[in-house]
Amino acid sequence: MTDNRKKLEEAALNSVQRNGFNALSFRTLADDVGIKSSSVHYHFPEKSDLARTLIERYSETFFQSLYAINERKWGLRRKVRAFIDIFENVAAAKKLCLCGMMASEVEQLDDVNRELLNSYFINTENWLIQLFNDNRDDLNTELNSRILAKSLFASLQGALLLDRVVQDGNRLKAQKELFMSFLK
Amino acid sequence: MTDNRKKLEEAALNSVQRNGFNALSFRTLADDVGIKSSSVHYHFPEKSDLARTLIERYSETFFQSLYAINERKWGLRRKVRAFIDIFENVAAAKKLCLCGMMASEVEQLDDVNRELLNSYFINTENWLIQLFNDNRDDLNTELNSRILAKSLFASLQGALLLDRVVQDGNRLKAQKELFMSFLK
DNA sequence: GTCTATATACAGATAGAC
DNA sequence: GTCTATCTGTATATAGAC
Numbered sequence: 001m002t003d004n005r006k007k008l009e010e011a012a013l014n015s016v017q018r019n020g021f022n023a024l025s026f027r028t029l030a031d032d033v034g035i036k037s038s039s040v041h042y043h044f045p046e047k048s049d050l051a052r053t054l055i056e057r058y059s060e061t062f063f064q065s066l067y068a069i070n071e072r073k074w075g076l077r078r079k080v081r082a083f084i085d086i087f088e089n090v091a092a093a094k095k096l097c098l099c100g101m102m103a104s105e106v107e108q109l110d111d112v113n114r115e116l117l118n119s120y121f122i123n124t125e126n127w128l129i130q131l132f133n134d135n136r137d138d139l140n141t142e143l144n145s146r147i148l149a150k151s152l153f154a155s156l157q158g159a160l161l162l163d164r165v166v167q168d169g170n171r172l173k174a175q176k177e178l179f180m181s182f183l184k
Numbered sequence: 185m186t187d188n189r190k191k192l193e194e195a196a197l198n199s200v201q202r203n204g205f206n207a208l209s210f211r212t213l214a215d216d217v218g219i220k221s222s223s224v225h226y227h228f229p230e231k232s233d234l235a236r237t238l239i240e241r242y243s244e245t246f247f248q249s250l251y252a253i254n255e256r257k258w259g260l261r262r263k264v265r266a267f268i269d270i271f272e273n274v275a276a277a278k279k280l281c282l283c284g285m286m287a288s289e290v291e292q293l294d295d296v297n298r299e300l301l302n303s304y305f306i307n308t309e310n311w312l313i314q315l316f317n318d319n320r321d322d323l324n325t326e327l328n329s330r331i332l333a334k335s336l337f338a339s340l341q342g343a344l345l346l347d348r349v350v351q352d353g354n355r356l357k358a359q360k361e362l363f364m365s366f367l368k
Numbered sequence: 369g370t371c372t373a374t375a376t377a378c379a380g381a382t383a384g385a386c
Numbered sequence: 387g388t389c390t391a392t393c394t395g396t397a398t399a400t401a402g403a404c
Contacts, residue, residue, distance in 0.1 A: 002387075019291050022206045025379065039388045041381065096288065100342075103349045104280065104288040107203050117349045143365060150358035151339065158284075158342025165287045165301045174334040181327060186369075209397065223370050225399065 005043045007033045013054055017095035021051060021105050048110050051102070055116040058098040062086070062120070066127050076135035077183045080152075083128070084176050087156045091163055091172055100157040125149045141182045152179050189227045191217045197238055201279035205235060205289050232294050235286070239300040242282040246270070246304070250311050260319035261367045264336075267312070268360050271340045275347055275356055284341040309333045325366045336363050 011032040015024050026037040026047070033040075044050040069082045090097055099120045106114055128149035132139065141148070152175075159171035195216040199208050210221040210231070217224075228234040253266045274281055283304045290298055312333035316323065325332070336359075343355035 020204070020206065020289060022204065023292060036389060042387060047380070100345060101288060103345050104285060105204060106349050108207060114349065121346055121350050143362060147358045147361050150355050151362045154342035154346045154355040154359065155335065155339040156342065157345055158338035158340065161284060161287050161341055161345065162305055162338045165290050165298065166305050171334050171338040174331045175338065177331050178327060178335045181325070220371060226369060231398070
């Protein structure tokens with residue numbers, strides 16, 4: 001991967017997580033990196049190619065974080081906290097999850113990119129379901145792992161969304177407190 | 185309010201809840217209603233004027249629904265279900281909450297519209313806090329009303345967002361089941 | 369209130385030189 | 387890989403006739 005390609009991906013990731021994919025233009029992206037927009041087209045022929053790259057790259061990094069949590073000899077409580085920490089870091093950077101942001105723009109994406117978003121959400125939920133199933137003894141609730149997993153993940157996405165408008169961070173805190181109350 | 189103005193508001197509301205505010209153009213909006221884009225500018229001089237109208241109109245309708253719930257002699261369980269029903273109707277129309285959608289685009293809104301979004305979120309949370317406070321005896325949880333309110337509302341917004349990508353509706357169902365488990 | 373016509377800016381995308 | 391130059395389409399917005 002060339003240097004400028006890497007810079008483009010980073011600048012685009014940053015921009016989309018803040019302003020959305022629709023608001024991203026090849027011109028301003030090129031300006032950020034210090035090249036011309038036609039050179040951006042060399043790396044990403046169409047805008048949808050850039051979208052695909054961003055989703056794949058973001059997903060890869062994200063799931064690497066989850067695998068890293070798997071390898072720790074932590075209890076459920078600490079692992080869930082590590083999961084939530086990922087979203088707190090996104091919030092601290094005043095961003096949304098890339099896939100959460102692009103979910104709001106899903107109607108304008110092509111089928112390939114919709115499928116990539118779908119996989120990101122499903123795979124994340126499956127990771128959480130596995131985590132809860134592996135640690136049922138440490139749960140305070142009768143709610144099944146699927147409900148807990150889907151609820152937790154969607155809750156964090158919603159909290160990120162609302163906390164960028166109401167800037168007190170209280171929605172993320174609320175989700176954390178609520179879900180921690182389910183854990184021994 | 186003239187007939188075309190009303191049509192414009194409805195078409196715009198529909199479009200934004202599906203595709204976002206950024207993706208809305210005065211041209212296509214005009215086409216939807218059957219007039220020219222310059223005539224749209226007569227009703228809404230700048231795009232931000234349209235944004236303001238949409239947020240105000242959506243908020244007004246939404247809070248009327250909440251006041252209608254207040255006036256019912258229902259228990260907590262039924263009132264919360266009525267609240268969640270609002271979001272299920274939005275999901276059934278394959279839309280997002282207007283303010284949830286525009287929250288994803290908050291960086292591109294002017295101060296007035298950001299403040300209107302902020303009020304929508306805060307006022308909704310306050311309505312829920314009041315509801316939980318008025319019915320503490322019907323709650324199964326020690327979690328305070330503020331946490332429950334902020335968590336429930338953000339959770340539903342997140343569920344709407346993700347369920348448009350993964351089209352099984354399971355995230356909204358999960359939130360419903362989870363929060364209903366807190367109610368007697 | 370709506371129209372035609374237009375100004376100005378910017379979008380995504382391509383051709384071809386270097 | 388990056389550039390200049392350009393095509394084509396569309397965006398927001400305005401002026402002025404009807």
